Amino acid sequence: MKHTISVLVENHAGVLARVAGLFARRGFNIDSLAVGVTDDVNISRITIVADGSDYTLEQIEKQLNKLIDVIKVKTLAPENMVSRELILIKVSCSPKQRPEIISICELAHGKISDISANSITIEISDSTNALNNFEELLRPYGIKEIVRTGTIAIQKGEAAVSVRN
Amino acid sequence: MQRMTVAKAMTECLKAEGITDIFGYPGAAICPFYDELYKSGINHILVRHEVNAGHSASGYARITGKPAVCVATSGPGALNLITAIATAYMDSVPMIIITGQVNSDQIGRDVFQEADITGSAEPFVKHSYLLKRPEDTAEVFKKAFYIAGTGRRGPVLIDVPCDVQKAEIDFEYPESVDIRSYRPSSKGNGYQIKRAAVTILEAKKPLIIAGGGLFSGNAAELMRELSEKLDIPVISTLMGLGAMPTDNERYFGMLGMHGCESAKCAVNNCDTLILLGARLSDRTSAPIMLKKGLTVIHIDIDPAEIGKSVAANIPIVGDISIVLGQLLEQLNNTVSENAVPKHDEWKAMLSQSRVDKGIKQVEKGFVNPKWFIRELNNYLPNRSIVVADVGENQFWTALNIELKNGRFLTSGGMGTMGYSLPAAIGAKTAEPNAEVIAVCGDGSFQMEMPELATCVQHNIAVKVIVMRNKYLGMVREFQTNHYGNRLYAVSLDGSPSYTKIADSYGIENMLVDSKESAKEGIKRLTESNKPFLLEVAVPEMLETIL
Structure with a gap:
């Protein structure tokens, strides 16, 4: 089962290595991992999507909490979060195919970020599932390269994963 | 505020x-x-291999209960410490490891004797610091000692580049420390304590498993009080050995793969298990995991240990001495004098x-190690510290040593060979x-032989x-039992x-190969006030469980 875990950490050198190392040596599988600074420059947020049973999730949370640089750990409930991932996808595209691909892109609320004689690059931010579907739609044209950021997520409503609460 | 080099400040922090x-x-x-160390008045003990600096600090810390310090240089020096760091980490021993590092501007360039020690040791430390900014020295040391010596104890490493050691700073040691991301819990949850008290009072066959946390948390006395007050039998893990005096009528031995029958019987037949500062490794948890209808009360300072090996019905996270204090108070309030439970039948069953x-x-020219340890018991003062190494000798000792007010140390979690002599050196230094x-x-x-020097x-x-049995006995036994008796290497x-x-x-010594010579050897060994080595001729093919 997939779990989306939001982790607040001290913004120190080496913290990411500690978190990633913990997952590796305890045999926890990471699907994606995204890091960025928060509104407080001393604190970074690591959003991890991990795969495992409820027992594994409990161990992940407890072991993360033991790392001294980890300030807060919260697993977000799937029905109560907004999760997004950004994808950059470069597809083979002859001038004749452009209208087709552009219309697919518009349907999916994507944006054309670059165009060349025989390729087109599209960016879309959406849920992981929606991005996977979009990727399938473009596959017949010939995908040259895909870059994904990994999922970031936030709780719905007023609740916040922050050091202030 | 005083102006000084970081090197001097480091000695001031230690003081x-x-x-x-x-x-x-x-x-x-x-x-x-x-x-700076030589001017500081701190006693430096020069070991003969860095790993033993770590093991000695481990032995020292286990006796004082406070973080002990070991030091090595960069690269190979630091790397040689890793086994000792991991050994301390597995057994929750508070330790500060100070390592030299190459100059800051050379880090990452593969210069002479450079190793990424904070990176290499990461899986085995509670926390680590690479001290890059000279002005952080005091804060880093203060935090390191605080982290190592509180919560679930463990090793903390401080890596200090050579140029940083030489830098000058304004030094003042902070009086207090606050780490927002590290606030170990101390008091147990009141609701769970109440549930635990009710459960213990209703239990027909309660059982305490005493773990090493009772020593880390200085709570062996409170555990004894709980056992005595409610007439609860106690068994021990390898790490908890000695928390209950071995001659106590409520003590039923050590649990584990090489444990004793009465402890196994206790686990197999109890209805309520009170786990005190025991994480229960794979070598001890097997019978418990299989048991149905058992109520488990698990008290531990580390929430990650609760529910890890054994599912807990009543989890209590906190400092074990505080939690046991709360529990005893709750029991005092709940139970009236004439309704104190007695468990005579249960104890009788265990006694049987x-x-x-x-x-x-054993054949002529040899000594039975079981007999030997039991004979040694007769000569040891109440407050003795016995450090067992790893292998057959570990269990010959663990299963036969009598502990009253003394301590038994060994490398439990990691099973690190070569632990006993350096750890004993640390223990003796802590308690001469x-x-x-x-x-x-x-x-x-x-x-570990070089440490004789x-x-x-x-x-x-x-x-x-x-x-001395001229074999790696426990591996040999393993090959006999599981690999068709093909004895190899x-x-x-x-x-x-x-x-x-x-x-x-120049160390006094004796070789003993009979009961008579062994008795004389033990007498000489215990009467000497100098280092002493006794070589005991043990039959080659003896098993672990005698």
């Missing part, structure tokens, strides 16, 4: 933390610190399960008036007992005479 002894091995990258196979006669004995096999002794140089009167042929080795260090 402020009450450190009087440290174990180490110098090298170029830690020289600025050593140059005590098996003593007696002492087997206690009788400190290292029991090892001839395999483990050959890993440390004993001589620093006049540390550790007594060493080498159970377990014979220690080519080994020296251990008494001659002792002679060459």
Whole structure:
């Protein structure tokens, strides 16, 4: 089962290595991992999507909490979060195919970020599932390269994963 | 506020933390610190291999209950410490590891004796620091000692580049420390304590498992009180050995793969299990995991240990001495004097399960190690510290040693061979008036032998007992039982005479190969106030469980 875990950490050198190392040596599988600074420059947020049973999730949370640089750990409930991932996808595209691909892109609320004689690059931010579907739609044209950021997520409503609460 | 070098500030930090002894091995990258150390008045004990600086600090810390310090230089010096760091981490021993590092501007360029020690040691430390900014020195040391010595104890590493050691700073040691991301819990949850009290009072066959956390948390006394008050039988893990005096009528031995029958019987038949500071490794948890309808009360300072090996019905996270205090108070309030439970039937059942196979006669020219340890008991003062190594010698000792007010130390979680002598050196340094004995096999002794020089140089009167059977006995037993008796790479042929080795260090010694000579040897060993080595001729093919 997939779990989306939001982790607040001290913004120190080496913290990411500690978190990633913990997952590796305890045999926890990471699907994606995204890091960025928060509104407080001393604190970074690591959003991890991990795969495992409820027992594994409990161990992940407890072991993360033991790392001294980890300030807060919260697993977000799937029905109560907004999760997004950004994808950059470069597809083979002859001038004749452009209208087709552009219309697919518009349907999916994507944006054309670059165009060349025989390729087109599209960016879309959406849920992981929606991005996977979009990727399938473009596959017949010939995908040259895909870059994904990994999922970031936030709780719905007023609740916040922050050091202030 | 005083102006000084970081190297000097480091010694000031150690003094402020009450450190009087440290174990180490110098090298170029830690020289600025050593140059201050010799002026500091701190007693430095020069080991003969860095790993033993770590094991000695471990033995020291387990006796004082406070973080102990070991030091090494950059690169190989630091890397040699890793096994000791991991050993301390597995057994939750508070330790500060100081390592020299190459100059800051050279880090990452593969210069001479450079190793990423904070990276290499990461899986085995509670926390680590690479001290890059000289002005952070005091804060880093304060935090390191705080982290190592609170919560679930563990090793904390401070890596200090050589140029940082030489830098000048304004130094003042902070009085307090606050780490927002580290606030170990102390008091147990009141609701769970109430539930635990009710459960314990209703139990027909309650059982306490005493773990090593009782020593870390200084709560052995409270555990004894709980056992006595409610007439609850106690068994012990390897790490918890000695928390309950071994001659107590409510004590039913050690649990585990090599544990005793009465402890197994207790686990198999109890209805309520009270786990006190025991994480229950795979070697101890198997029978418990299989048991249905058992109520488990698990008290531990580390929430990650609760529910990890054994599912807990009543989890209580907190400092074990505080939680046991709360629990005893709750029980006092709940139970009236005339309704105090008695568990005579339960205890009688357990008493019947005590098996003593007696002492087997061994061939002429050898000593039965079980008999030997039991004989040794007669000569040891109440407050003795016995350090067992790893292998058959570990269980010959663990299963037969009597502990009243003394301590039993061993490398439990990691099973690190070569632990006993350096750890005993640390223990003896921490408590010079206690009788400190290292029991090892001839395999483990050959890993730690160079430390005899440390004993001589620093006049540390550790007594060493080498159970010599010319085999890596436990592996040999494993090959016999599980690999068709194909004995391979377990014979220690080519080994020296251990008494001659002792002679060459100028250490008093004796070889014993009969009951009579063993008695004399034990007498000489315990009467000596200098280091002493006793080589015990043990039959080659003896098993772990005698």
